[in-house]
Amino acid sequence: MKTIDLNIQDAVYFAEKEYKNLDAPSTAALTTLEEESGAGNDFLGWQKLPSEISAELIGRINKTAERLRENCDYVVCIGIGGSYLGAKAVITALSDNFADMYAPAPKEPKVLYAGQNIGEEYIGELQKLLTGKRFGIIVISKSGTTTEPAIAFRILKDMLVKAVGADKAKELIVAITDANKGALRTMADKEGFETYVIPDNVGGRFSVLTPVGLLPIAVAGHDIEKLVNGARDMQRTTEHPSPENPAQIYARMRNALYNSGKKIEILVNYNPKLHYFAEWWKQLYGESEGKDGKGIFPASVDLTTDLHSMGQWIQDGERTIFETVISVRKPAISVRVPENAENLDGINYLAGKGVDEVNKMAELGTKIAHVEGGVPNIRIEIPALDEYSLGQLIYFFEKACGISGYMLGVNPFNQPGVEAYKKNMFALLNKPGYEAESAAIQAKIK
Numbered sequence: 001m002k003t004i005d006l007n008i009q010d011a012v013y014f015a016e017k018e019y020k021n022l023d024a025p026s027t028a029a030l031t032t033l034e035e036e037s038g039a040g041n042d043f044l045g046w047q048k049l050p051s052e053i054s055a056e057l058i059g060r061i062n063k064t065a066e067r068l069r070e071n072c073d074y075v076v077c078i079g080i081g082g083s084y085l086g087a088k089a090v091i092t093a094l095s096d097n098f099a100d101m102y103a104p105a106p107k108e109p110k111v112l113y114a115g116q117n118i119g120e121e122y123i124g125e126l127q128k129l130l131t132g133k134r135f136g137i138i139v140i141s142k143s144g145t146t147t148e149p150a151i152a153f154r155i156l157k158d159m160l161v162k163a164v165g166a167d168k169a170k171e172l173i174v175a176i177t178d179a180n181k182g183a184l185r186t187m188a189d190k191e192g193f194e195t196y197v198i199p200d201n202v203g204g205r206f207s208v209l210t211p212v213g214l215l216p217i218a219v220a221g222h223d224i225e226k227l228v229n230g231a232r233d234m235q236r237t238t239e240h241p242s243p244e245n246p247a248q249i250y251a252r253m254r255n256a257l258y259n260s261g262k263k264i265e266i267l268v269n270y271n272p273k274l275h276y277f278a279e280w281w282k283q284l285y286g287e288s289e290g291k292d293g294k295g296i297f298p299a300s301v302d303l304t305t306d307l308h309s310m311g312q313w314i315q316d317g318e319r320t321i322f323e324t325v326i327s328v329r330k331p332a333i334s335v336r337v338p339e340n341a342e343n344l345d346g347i348n349y350l351a352g353k354g355v356d357e358v359n360k361m362a363e364l365g366t367k368i369a370h371v372e373g374g375v376p377n378i379r380i381e382i383p384a385l386d387e388y389s390l391g392q393l394i395y396f397f398e399k400a401c402g403i404s405g406y407m408l409g410v411n412p413f414n415q416p417g418v419e420a421y422k423k424n425m426f427a428l429l430n431k432p433g434y435e436a437e438s439a440a441i442q443a444k445i446k
C-alpha cells in the first residue's frame with residue numbers, strides 16, 4: 001500500500017520534553033475517540049464512514065452524477081463551510097489548473113460554487129454566466145436553515161424554474177440535508193427533488209466522505225471509490241494507539257509545539273492545486289479546536305508564491321509559528337527548463353532540469369532556512385495528487401483532529417462560537433423570533 005509519509009524530525013527537537021510528556025495523553029485521546037466516550041461522542045460517525053459506506057450508495061451517487069453530467073454544462077454546488085469546502089478542496093486538487101478557462105465539453109460540466117458568501121456581485125455575476133446555459137444545482141445544508149446557501153438557492157432555483165419549467169428543474173436539482181429536519185428537507189420533499197441524507201452523527205466539517213463531498217466530486221468526473229479506498233486504508237492505519245500511528249504522532253507533535261509556545265500552525269503547499277485543501281484543513285482545525293480560549297490558529301500559505309509576500313514574516317517574525325508542509329512526490333506532467341544560447345536570464349544552470357526538481361530544491365532550501373530561523377517543520381509527503389492519496393490525507397487529518405482536540409481538552413465536534421454572528425445578523429435583519437435581540441442590538445449601535 002503506497003501511503004502518505006509523515007516526518008517530524010525537524011519539529012520534535014523544538015519541543016522534545018513536551019513531546020515525551022504527551023505520549024500517554026495521545027494514547028488516551030485516541031482511545032477515547034475509538035471508544036466513543038468523550039465530549040461530542042454523538043458526532044463520531046465520520047470515523048467509520050470509509051469502511052461502512054455501501055457499494056449501493058456509491059453506485060447511486062455515480063448515477064445521479066451521470067444524470068447531471070449529461071444534462072448540464074454547469075453544476076452549481078450551493079453550501080458553506082463543511083457543506084462545500086471538502087468538495088472544493090478535492091475537485092481543485094484533481095483538476096487542471098486552467099480548467100475554468102476551457103469551455104465546458106459534453107458530459108464534462110464545470111462545477112461552480114454559490115452560497116459560500118453573501119456577495120451581491122458574486123451571485124449577480126453567476127446569474128449572468130448561467131443565463132441561457134444548461135445548469136443544475138446541488139444544494140447542501142445539514143441544518144437546512146443556513147442563511148447564505150438559502151439565499152443563493154432561492155435565487156438560482158427561481159432562475160432555473162423560469163428557464164426550464166418546474167418539472168425539468170426537479171430533475172436538475174439535488175438536495176443534500178438532514179433526514180427529517182430543516183427548511184431544506186421540507187422544501188425538497190414538497191417539491192420532489194432527489195435527496196441524499198447527511199448522517200446525524202457526522203458534523204459538517206467531517207462530511208466530505210458522505211454525499212456532501214462525494215456527489216460534487218463525482219459530478220466533476222473524479223473516482224469517488226478510489227477516494228474512499230484511500231480513506232479506508234488510512235482508517236485502518238490510524239485505528240489503534242501505536243508509536244507508528246501517523247495521526248497520533250501528528251496530534252502529539254502539534255500539541256507539544258503548542259505547549260512550547262508555538263500558537264500558529266501554517267499549512268504549506270508547493271503545488272497551487274492544494275490551495276483549497278488548506279482552506280478545508282483550516283476549517284477542520286479552526287472550528288474543532290478554537291474554543292474555550294484555546295487552540296492553535298490554523299493559517300496557510302502557497303509556496304513558493306507566498307515566500308515573496310509572507311516569507312519575511314515566517315523567517316523573521318515572532319517565533320510563535322510552526323509549519324506543516326504537504327509535498328507531492330511526483331508531478332503528473334514533465335516540463336523541463338530549455339537551454340538558451342545567449343543565457344541572458346542567467347538560468348542556464350537549470351537547463352535540462354524538470355521544473356519540479358527546482359521546486360523540490362526550493363522546498364528543501366526553505367525548510368533548512370525556516371528550521372534554522374526557529375520554525376519547526378512537520379512534513380507530509382504524498383505519492384501523487386490523486387484520489388487515493390487525497391482520501392488518505394483527508395482521513396489522516398480528520399483522525400488527527402479528533403485526537404488533537406481531546407488532547408487540548410476541548411470538544412472538537414461542536415462549534416458554539418459560530419452562532420454569535422448569526423444571532424446579531426438575524427437581530428439586525430429583524431428576523432421573526434428575534435424581537436428582543438433586535439431591540440438590544442439597535443440600542444447598542446445608536
Ligand code: PA5
Pocket residue numbers: 080081082083140141142143144145146149203204205206287415
Ligand atoms: O462544520 C460545520 O458544522 C459548519 O461549518 C457547517 O458545515 C456550516 O456552518 C454549514 O452548515 P449547514 O450545512 O447546516 O448549512
